[in-house]
Amino acid sequence: MATTDIITSLLTELANGDTQSALTEKTGASSEESMNVIMAALPSLLGSLNQQTETKEGTSTVESLLAQFGSNKKENLAEKINNTDEKAAASLLSSLLGSNEKEVETSVSKATGVDTAKVAKTLATVAP
DSSP, X not given: OOHHHHHHHHHHHHTSHHHHHHHHHXXXXXXXXXXXXXXXXXXXXXXXXXXXXXXXXXXXXXXXXXXXXXXXXXXXXXXXXXXXXXXXXXXXXXXXXGGGHHHHHHHHHHHHOOOHHHHHHHHHHHOO
């Protein structure tokens, strides 16, 4: 599956009503705020993921982090959001963005007008 297909599939599922409800409940951000945060942060997240996987060590780290969250194909995105361990998800986001995490959160907050606390929680919720 091409990267664009994966992104399109993810965004389609994020727009689902159940997913939006789960995000709102988990993060305190409205549906519109959540989507704006995700759209604004997507280039940074994908860029960090790409940068991490440029080395064998980085690829192993990313694979290890993703393995922590499993891949239950029967679970839809709303269920994954509801079942995600918040501390583990925040750790994954920190590992992915590294020292740029606060910078990305601040940048996304300024771009969207969403409070940085909601931005941080939204990013940690959708990162896995």
